[in-house]
Amino acid sequence: MAAPSRLLPRLVRPRQHYLSSRRAFQTSTQSSIIPSYAFAFDIDGVLLRSSNPIPGAHDALTYLQRNRIPFILLTNGGGKSETERVEELSYKLDVELNVDMFVQSHTPFAEMHEYKDKTVLVVGGDHDKCQRVATEHYDFTSVVTPGDLVAAYPDIWPFSSVFKDYYSSFAKPLPKAINPASPDSLKIDAIFVYNDPRDWGLDSTIILDLLLSSQGRLGTLSKKNGNTSLPNNGYQQDSQPPLYYSNPDLWWASSHPLSRLGQGGFRSAFNGLWKEVTGGAKLEHTIFGKPFQPTYEFAERRLRAHRKQLFGQVGLNDPLRRVYMVGDNPESDIRGANNYQSQHGSQWQSLLVKTGVYQDGTVPSCEPTVIVKDVGEAVRWAVEDAKTM
Template sequence: MAAVAGPLRSIDGVLLHVSKPIPGATEVLQFLHDYNIPFILLTNGGGKHETERVRDLSEKLGVPLSTDNFVQSHTPFRELLEGPDSLRDKTVLVTGSDYEKCRAIFKEYGFQNVVTPADIYAADPTIFPFQPVSTFTAPSQPLPKPLYHPSTSPTTSSVPSPSELAPYLKIDAIFILNDPRDWALDTQILTDLLLSHGGYLGTYSAHNGAATLPNRGWQRDGQPRLYFSNADLLWSAAHPLPRLGQGAFQAALAGLWRRVTAGAAELERTCIGKPFGGTYRFAERVLARHRSEVLRRLVAGTAAAGAATTTTTTTGRRREGGEGEGKEGEAAGGGDGLKTVYMVGDNPESDIAGANGHVSEDGAEWVSVLVKTGVWREGRGAKLGGEFKPRAVVDDVKAAVEWALRREGWRQGDWEGKKLS
């Protein structure tokens, strides 16, 4: 076969369940590692920096992993640091399961001015006239600029001038990194910002509800852009039934926005994570770079060992005397890029739909494989039709990799007794 890479695989429900390895997961990863089959881990999870998450996964799974082949839900946000619209030096609001950890992640990414809902609440407790969940609001830091406080209740006819607003805090973008814990506080602050003039809390846009403007003026006055890292409505946890995820928070905010705008506007936001195309394009670039590095190490190792009669196929299989087992028998280091990518996941609405809908910029074939160890169960959940229909449904990740190997022409004996069976 020509260059075949993969699988890309989800984590919760595919490799782990409640922080414990699913049977066969460790053996599968070790097999892929030992046979130099390039793969990445692609998850809608988040809330930790990539280095911390990879370290935790390596310990739990007992397999060496690195950030080079790991993509979590908010990893692609790093791309917003570059380009003409860079947010590197802008002020961004981040929220998630742990405000301070969210701040630390974004600081480590390179965002210079990061605030949290806890910072805003500490600066002005009247912004939320209820008792917040103190566990999440207690840690706070001073705001980089003070909040604007209008002398009277703001209206569409009382928008302050730019010079009046210049000394005050302006939020340029809002990021939801992972599942928020204090939905009430977060929803209040996010709604205030989406109704504001230019991202200044305490203001109300003159464009709101204007019939002559696109979207009737809602979110048309320099309000901060809203980014979600994960659209999963449900996820697999310790409870027997799936639990609500970040997608549920997004749905709640969108429903509230329809009420606030009297049904005149849908909430405008940017969603990444599975199943959205931007995340799959990002993941394919990461996989391609990782594959190139795997092949580079193989070629360097072969040259150093002087192995004149042993080469490696683009999937990492050894072949003796130059006789290839694949369809084309191309040696490692060949010029071809990715040809086939296997997406192994447990959620039809994110993993399977995303893989089925992804159009590779380099023409790679994406093959979706659904496992039964996570969100999806037979007789419960999404029907496996249309965009949710996988190429194969198997019991677990071990069966998924075996299915992929057979599809690529590997004989049973190629992996029997090699940590996979």
């Protein structure tokens, strides 16, 4: 599917300083030969640690750009628009980037056209940033957040008074009132977890209410729940909204010396809650992000489109034979690259760096093609490896 119009490339020019002092990579004269390999880089733990560039990240990306070797950034992070995130990354890494080189965890949600004209719940992220991504960049017409709901109906979460000022600062009016006795009551057609939830209590309560509801109408309980004559003991058998997570990461590398819980932590906690409430019923849900095949398919389409733009129409019959995935998380970056089956015949190699989630000296849960010190060493290794093709 074609990328949404709101995600067309936007060039971002970084600040200009200390470029001449960096000589870690030797650059060659730009070649007209189209390389048969490319890169995909994770961000947190590979290029940045929290908001700080990891040494060598600028040099590695600059080397690739000067030598016209295509790459994209493929992250399980999110919570902001692609344009905003690319602007920040361009500044922090001091590298010219544009949106067509960037895929974050919820970018594939932009292609879920079946929900564009329905009412959806968007969970996670700071304030209303994810809601604005959905409406202003992905063209969803009716988006509700847990903050909107608790601001309109404080009793929906008994402990909401602690966060009253926070939610009131961005809450928007609901498209409809919650009135379980009325057929015109607020109805939610899909649940999207865009980014790591901040208020696990409120968010899990709202999601649970919807998955136990009748047809996604808040304030109702499905009469099919617990019916042992129905599949899954009647749970999620009454047109409840489907649940979509944007990524499965249990851990992510922050400025703290130990990795912090990510969206996968919330998902695991909610799975436990669902099991307790339903007596062990299966929770139907869909997970995007690395390591799953659909996200890698989306990323490869984006990479090939960027490669085409970079070189124009000439010579693009030359195959993209190899893609080097550089990541810090064995469970997402490495497992995803190892398991990915390219529909175009490209071979994906996994390069694990020691600057993020992976702890040097331990055995990674998924074995990479190679373990390297950092992103600079990853690029140098890959460029040499590509010569053997």
